[in-house]
Amino acid sequence: MVSSSGTQHKTSASGGRQSTVNKKAEKREIAKRKILNATLNLIADEGLSSLSHRNIAKAAGVQLAMTTYYFQTFDNLLLSAFHLFLENLQPVLAELGENQKTLMRECVNRDGVLVEKEAYITGIGDLFEAYFDSALESRRRQLTIESQFMFAQFLPDVLAREVQQYTATLKKVAEQFCAPLSNHHLKTDGALLLAVVQYLEFSAVGSAPSDRREGREMVERLLRGFLRS
Amino acid sequence: MVSSSGTQHKTSASGGRQSTVNKKAEKREIAKRKILNATLNLIADEGLSSLSHRNIAKAAGVQLAMTTYYFQTFDNLLLSAFHLFLENLQPVLAELGENQKTLMRECVNRDGVLVEKEAYITGIGDLFEAYFDSALESRRRQLTIESQFMFAQFLPDVLAREVQQYTATLKKVAEQFCAPLSNHHLKTDGALLLAVVQYLEFSAVGSAPSDRREGREMVERLLRGFLRS
Incomplete structure (x- = not known):
């Protein structure tokens, strides 16, 4: 990403030229963002395997050469799209973390x-029931993209590593939920909670969705099991 | 499916004509099977969204008109491909069920x-560790296809219903595993075990696989939780 903040305190002598440079950088950022959003939209609608320089450029409404101009390689473009996906996800994870702390x-x-x-377990049940109920609608596109990255078979190495890192981050969030209940098995319990929630999330946007009541019962039952050991 | 068994006891008078009919039926079955296998291969390699009459016919090595000739509609073709997937899956489910009974x-x-x-819980842990270890290699293609059907967003209604039915069948198998441990929550427990195992399966063919040791621990920990309530 090109930061514009470093150009704020230039002397007025170079002001005119600087403003042109800024405009160029801004235009560049807008074009890049357009391409990345088009890439994520294509992943959501047609899957990772549908991607090509050609249909990304077409969906973004830019000239074919632009995807290479801005991102050099296809792998690089895919990696940047994953970063944008992560950026969009931050508020969701932050809210889940906050809700857990309040509870x-x-x-x-x-x-x-x-x-x-x-009360803590029922509270988490409430929290996830509300989440499966409402957030899933708003997160449908995000979850479809996420399942594409998670279950893709042939990601470039560098991207596969980042997807693994992302899973590790999610496990940490899940561990935060389990920590008050799990004494000696926090890693396993976090992995289990993540598995169940992510399964329910992906199912919710798929063709065999669990109902929200079932999802809630699964989460509560899982947590009660942790409690007893 | 056209069964050839009904034609075994024809009189010799109609034998010649019958043999031509049989040959035609056989040829028809071979062509249909070719098209369905090509469809499943395309789903495994490029995803459900990649499918078209054109690329299926090309991959199957048949004329374009043949996919419509044999299956009429695209939805029908997709449904038949799902049925072939289910047929291929039967031995895997049967073996899992047998292993559970032996244990x-x-x-x-x-x-x-x-x-x-x-011993029962550890035995199931062994069973799944062996499964994650070896069967996943041999089931990689099958699991990729399964995740495509499970997480597809826009399946034709009739196919979506069959995917839901398939999930219900898997839940029954999972309940069989849980039954000796779960007294009052069998439905929830079966759903949980299925969620965890299917998550581990799909992850195993995706870009952020769990290691088999972790998978085993997750399954055992889940089952121990059921035991205590």
């Missing part, structure tokens, strides 16, 4: 010990 | 009550 505060005693375990 | 016999007392609960 925790309601369920701990003065010493910060989780005393209301049943 | 059960080793863990019950004379009255058929599961007494060796820990």
Whole structure:
């Protein structure tokens, strides 16, 4: 990404030229963003395997040469599209994390010990039921893209590594949810919660969706199982 | 499917004509099978969204008109391809079911009550570790196709219903595994086991695979949780 913040304090003598440079950089950013959004839209609508320089340029409404001009290689373009996907995802993860913290505060005693375990589990059930109910509509496109990246078979190495890193990040978020319940198996429990939630998410945008009530029961039952060991 | 068994006891008078009819039916079956296999291969390699009469005919090595001649509509062709996928899957499900029954016999007392609960859980852990280890290689193509059907967004209604039915069948198999451990939550537990195993399966052919040790631990930990309630 080209940052424009470094150009704020230039002397007025170079101001005119600088403004042209800024405009160029801005135009460049807009074009790149257009191409990346078109790429994500194509992944959502037709899958990763549908991508080509040609149909990306067409969908973005830019000349064919532009995808190579801005991103050099196809792998590079795909990697940048994944980064944009991650950027768009940040608010969702932040909100989930915040909700968990709020719930925790309601369920701990003065010493910060989780005393209301049943309330905590039901609270997480509520949280995910609400999430499966509403957020899934708004996240449909995002989840379709995510499942494409997750289950793609032949990603370029560098992108496959980033998808793995992304999964590791999600596991950390899941561990945050499990931490008040799991003593000795936090890694496994985080992996399990992530597996179940991600499965429910992907199913929700697929052809055999679970109903939200079932999803909620699955999450609560899973967490209760953690509690007892 | 055209069955040839009904033509075995014809009189010799009509034998010559019958043999021509049989040959025609056989040829027809071979051509249909070729088209369906080509369809599944395309789904495995390039995804459901890549399919068209044109590239299926090309991959099958038949004339363009043949896909319509044999299957009438595109939805019909897709449905038949799904049926072939299900047919290919039967031995895998049958083997899993058999292994579970064998394990059960080793863990019950004379009255058929599961007494060796820990051995049963570890046994299922073994079973899935072996499965994730070896079967996944041989099932890679099948799992890629399965994930395409599961997470496809815009399947024809009749196919979406069959995918849902297929998921219901898998849930029954998963319930069979959980039954000796789960008393009051069999439906939820079966759904959870299916979610976790299918997630691990799809991940295994995707870009962020779990290691087999982690998969095994997840399955065992899940089952132990069921035990305690």
